[in-house]
Amino acid sequence: MLIQLIDIEKYYQTGAGKTFVLRNINLEIDQGEFVSIMGPSGAGKSTLLHILGVLDDPSGGSYLLDGHEVSSLSDKHRGELRREMIGFIFQAYHLIDELTVYENIETPLLYRKVKSAERRGMVSDILDRFQIVGKKDLFPAQLSGGQQQVVGVARALISSPRLLLADEPTGNLSSKEGETIMGLFKELHEAGTTIVQATHSEANAAWADRVINLQDGWIT
Amino acid sequence: MLRNYLISTLRRLRRAKGFTAINIIGLSVGLTGAVLVLLLVQYELGFDQHNDKLDSLHIVINRVARPGGSDRHSPNVPMPLAPELLSQSPQIVRSARLAIGEMIVHGDEGSFEEGVIFSEPDLFNMFSFEVISGDPAAALSRPDGLVITREAALKHFGTVDLIGQPVALTNPAGRNEFQVLAVVESPPVQSTFQFRMVLPLQTHFAFARRELNWNSSNSFLLVETAGAVGKYDLDETFQAIVQKNKPDRAHVDAQGQQPTDRPYWNFYLLPFEDLHLSAQVGIGVDPRVLAILAAIAGLLLTIAIFNFVLLALGRLKSRFVEVGIRRMIGASRGNLTAMFLAEVLVTTLFALGLSFIILEFSLPAFNRLLGRELALGAMVDVGFWAAVVLLISLLVLAAGIFPALRLASMRPVQAMHGIDSASRKKGALRVGVIFQFSLAIFILVTALVFNSQMKFVLEQPLGFNQSQIVVYKIATEGEKISAWSQRLKEVLLRDRGVRSVTKTSVSVSRGFDRQGWYDRSKKFWRAVVRDVDESYLTTMEISLLMGRDFREQDDAEVVLVNQTFVDQFGLENPIGYLLDGFSYGAGTDPTIIGVVDDYNFSSLYSKVQPMMLRKRPAGLYSYLLARIAPDDVNGTLQRLADSWKNAAPGIPLTYNFLDEDIENLYVVEKKIRAVTQGAAILALALAAMGLLGMATIEVSRRTKEIGIRKVLGASVPDIMSLLSRRMVLSNLLANIIAWPIGWMVMQKWLGLFAYRIDLGLGTFVMAGLLALAIAVITVSTQAVRAATANPVDSLRYE
Numbered sequence A: 001m002l003i004q005l006i007d008i009e010k011y012y013q014t015g016a017g018k019t020f021v022l023r024n025i026n027l028e029i030d031q032g033e034f035v036s037i038m039g040p041s042g043a044g045k046s047t048l049l050h051i052l053g054v055l056d057d058p059s060g061g062s063y064l065l066d067g068h069e070v071s072s073l074s075d076k077h078r079g080e081l082r083r084e085m086i087g088f089i090f091q092a093y094h095l096i097d098e099l100t101v102y103e104n105i106e107t108p109l110l111y112r113k114v115k116s117a118e119r120r121g122m123v124s125d126i127l128d129r130f131q132i133v134g135k136k137d138l139f140p141a142q143l144s145g146g147q148q149q150v151v152g153v154a155r156a157l158i159s160s161p162r163l164l165l166a167d168e169p170t171g172n173l174s175s176k177e178g179e180t181i182m183g184l185f186k187e188l189h190e191a192g193t194t195i196v197q198a199t200h201s202e203a204n205a206a207w208a209d210r211v212i213n214l215q216d217g218w219i220t
Numbered sequence B: 001m002l003r004n005y006l007i008s009t010l011r012r013l014r015r016a017k018g019f020t021a022i023n024i025i026g027l028s029v030g031l032t033g034a035v036l037v038l039l040l041v042q043y044e045l046g047f048d049q050h051n052d053k054l055d056s057l058h059i060v061i062n063r064v065a066r067p068g069g070s071d072r073h074s075p076n077v078p079m080p081l082a083p084e085l086l087s088q089s090p091q092i093v094r095s096a097r098l099a100i101g102e103m104i105v106h107g108d109e110g111s112f113e114e115g116v117i118f119s120e121p122d123l124f125n126m127f128s129f130e131v132i133s134g135d136p137a138a139a140l141s142r143p144d145g146l147v148i149t150r151e152a153a154l155k156h157f158g159t160v161d162l163i164g165q166p167v168a169l170t171n172p173a174g175r176n177e178f179q180v181l182a183v184v185e186s187p188p189v190q191s192t193f194q195f196r197m198v199l200p201l202q203t204h205f206a207f208a209r210r211e212l213n214w215n216s217s218n219s220f221l222l223v224e225t226a227g228a229v230g231k232y233d234l235d236e237t238f239q240a241i242v243q244k245n246k247p248d249r250a251h252v253d254a255q256g257q258q259p260t261d262r263p264y265w266n267f268y269l270l271p272f273e274d275l276h277l278s279a280q281v282g283i284g285v286d287p288r289v290l291a292i293l294a295a296i297a298g299l300l301l302t303i304a305i306f307n308f309v310l311l312a313l314g315r316l317k318s319r320f321v322e323v324g325i326r327r328m329i330g331a332s333r334g335n336l337t338a339m340f341l342a343e344v345l346v347t348t349l350f351a352l353g354l355s356f357i358i359l360e361f362s363l364p365a366f367n368r369l370l371g372r373e374l375a376l377g378a379m380v381d382v383g384f385w386a387a388v389v390l391l392i393s394l395l396v397l398a399a400g401i402f403p404a405l406r407l408a409s410m411r412p413v414q415a416m417h418g419i420d421s422a423s424r425k426k427g428a429l430r431v432g433v434i435f436q437f438s439l440a441i442f443i444l445v446t447a448l449v450f451n452s453q454m455k456f457v458l459e460q461p462l463g464f465n466q467s468q469i470v471v472y473k474i475a476t477e478g479e480k481i482s483a484w485s486q487r488l489k490e491v492l493l494r495d496r497g498v499r500s501v502t503k504t505s506v507s508v509s510r511g512f513d514r515q516g517w518y519d520r521s522k523k524f525w526r527a528v529v530r531d532v533d534e535s536y537l538t539t540m541e542i543s544l545l546m547g548r549d550f551r552e553q554d555d556a557e558v559v560l561v562n563q564t565f566v567d568q569f570g571l572e573n574p575i576g577y578l579l580d581g582f583s584y585g586a587g588t589d590p591t592i593i594g595v596v597d598d599y600n601f602s603s604l605y606s607k608v609q610p611m612m613l614r615k616r617p618a619g620l621y622s623y624l625l626a627r628i629a630p631d632d633v634n635g636t637l638q639r640l641a642d643s644w645k646n647a648a649p650g651i652p653l654t655y656n657f658l659d660e661d662i663e664n665l666y667v668v669e670k671k672i673r674a675v676t677q678g679a680a681i682l683a684l685a686l687a688a689m690g691l692l693g694m695a696t697i698e699v700s701r702r703t704k705e706i707g708i709r710k711v712l713g714a715s716v717p718d719i720m721s722l723l724s725r726r727m728v729l730s731n732l733l734a735n736i737i738a739w740p741i742g743w744m745v746m747q748k749w750l751g752l753f754a755y756r757i758d759l760g761l762g763t764f765v766m767a768g769l770l771a772l773a774i775a776v777i778t779v780s781t782q783a784v785r786a787a788t789a790n791p792v793d794s795l796r797y798e
């Protein structure tokens, strides 16, 4: 089992008291599974993904990633997990504006201290694979939304993560572009990558093995 | 990794051109100042380093005890100390006494006055000076030997090939023949000793009087020790020598009081290396001046750093998403800190480059101002670079660490959503702005006070009319001076451009001649004594308060005194008072015939002291003061020079204006004033640039709010006041910090002057208002832009 969430809850301290975003989440995801999280806006999908991606801490409960309790990890170990194990894709792409396509994709490798020659090979491979070699020297602002998301996916995959987390990866894309991304996920899934995606779209959710419904912070 | 940081940094800097310019210009101005101070310090530290034996060279200093505990450290010691020290202390292996004087050189090119040093053979065995020909030590061991520098040789004889050349020199004691026995290179610029000629000590006109005299401290004593000898190692030897030779030294100060229970004289060995930067001895450079310059550079740097930090914090929000992304894809806190510091480093390096360019162009001007020979090329060595690297590292840390840590400590998710976890940020920003304002106000206060005090000093009524007075100085030998000065007076008086002429022993600002004596009742008197003639008061336009002026037939038996003299010694009936004891029995004691109004005869740092004007038929009247008509001054001067040449061929005559002399008393102040004024303008410009940046950030952050308010009917002035309100408030708060500090610092500085302005509230209000005006103007430029923009445009921004 890759992921085990036990009684996870998340709340924010607001003026009136606690505002719960996630309640009583118990969830297990096996190695190699492809899971979709569905729910209306504000249901807590992004929050859950952030917790899964070790970007945010739950307010209560326990999260075991690959058998290790995450809450007890130091900042350094979390960084290591993010670098070595997890890839993240955002609805808003979130590329770094000052870096070219090539440099954006290369950045995670820099943080992993991959040697320059090896880095060049890896980036070229992935540019080839996504057919964006011709765009490698452009800046994010010079790309369409779909192209930016392709770069975002390429960046998430460059380190060959075991766990791929995608927060509405197709939210801003045309249905055709969305289709392409989903096809890609399928391939990755077949190759053994564990994938968790959050989505509004029934059609996209259907690509997964399993669909989890989230409503007001509860799994239903 | 580094490449990645570098690339994104360069691109970001290019995108935010305005902010980048503010940062780079600010830092480069600060760095220019800092590098300049660095060069200057390095230059001053390099003094006297050309001496091979520097480690074992010392100068004997006399720490003279004064009441109130502030000892005077004087390099002037009695001549007989040297042989005593040599015989008493085995640690002293060589010594050379040194005195300074003037001589008239009768060379091939005419007769010129020349500053000369008088010393002993071992001077050249102890100190390293480059010899061109001859043997300088041997030259000084002969009574008629002369050592001349290349520069002086070329000036007087047009050649350095001079060994054996006879030279006639004249000093107050008469004319003598010398022989050039050594030609040396001129001392390096960084040598404490600057000379053009060196003569044997015994040819100094006062040598015979001083050689065995323990009461006259008029020469330097330089010694070479065997190995390392500490400053106070010879304490006992010195004490014994003083006990033996000077047990009865008068322990009194100007007020006639016994100073302390400590010994009056305390000799010690100051390593020669430390002489140049010794503030106590005061021969070289006062380290406090360096400290002032360093403080100014530091102030400029501080403002630049503040700008940097404030602008970085203000724009931090635009970095949140990037930081979040980088965290997400695995960046550690260290990575992010390093990234931001690298950005600061790049900016700083640009600034450093720019500052070197500025320096290259401004060094000549600085050198003129500071009287130094700083150069980027020659002085840039490993030590310099090490200091620069250190400076840059400190700068990067100071400017970068706060924003860097703020960025790195962002939690990834919050960063991505642009949520600022630390709500204290706004507080830090506001405190920063207030601080920046305080600095600006403080600088303004300093500059304003400096300015008015210097104006006050320079325009202070001196008690005499200083304008249109030419100071003539005759340089000739002793007994002939009185004849020649009388002759010159006649020549001057014959000219139609000259109104009146007086002879005096000492010009207003030059020279200082104090005498002390005991009267019959053992009361101690001390006064500045000056020889003048019967035209002095009329020429100088000094008013006579009581009694009568000198008459032509008066002699040294009658004197004039000033009001302070009367007050200080409590003379109820000054006219006719006999100053008994003044002549120590060697003549008739003088009687007071008149009292003159106080006038300033030295710098305004000191109060007017008791003074006595004396008229002596055979006095050493080296100066003539001539009041000339204001029209055709140059013509008059030229005519006078010609008539003198005809009347006294071969007697050199120099002249200058008295008001120049008086202004020269304040050369250092004028330089400091120029530097502070320049620095103040720069500092304000930098602060204004920072504020402009802040205003831009503020306006862009509130673009949407401004648009909504305008849609709801706010007028342009409404918007302006909305945006300026916080700036105005910060400015007012800043005064609370800046005023007391400015008050204390300036009060302290003004305390150095005997004649000073009072610190009024006006200066502070003025500084506050000026800073406020700058703030309002900068904010307004931005606010106007926002307020007059089409509201729909500003709403669309978000």
Ligand SMILES: Nc1ncnc2c1ncn2[C@@H]1O[C@H](COP(=O)(O)OP(=O)(O)OP(=O)(O)O)[C@@H](O)[C@H]1O
Pocket (backbone or CB within 6 Å): A012, A019, A021, A039, A040, A041, A042, A043, A044, A045, A046, A047, A048, B419
């Ligand atoms: N910092 C915060 N403080 C208070 N409440 C927050 C904070 N961040 C998120 N929330 C709340 O958490 C809830 C869940 O947000 P989340 O982004 O996880 O929803 P979502 O399911 O991803 O919605 P969407 O489909 O619109 O992206 C929302 O109601 C939101 O208001």
Ligand SMILES: [Mg+2]
Pocket (backbone or CB within 6 Å): A045, A046, A047, A167
């Ligand atoms: Mg979401």
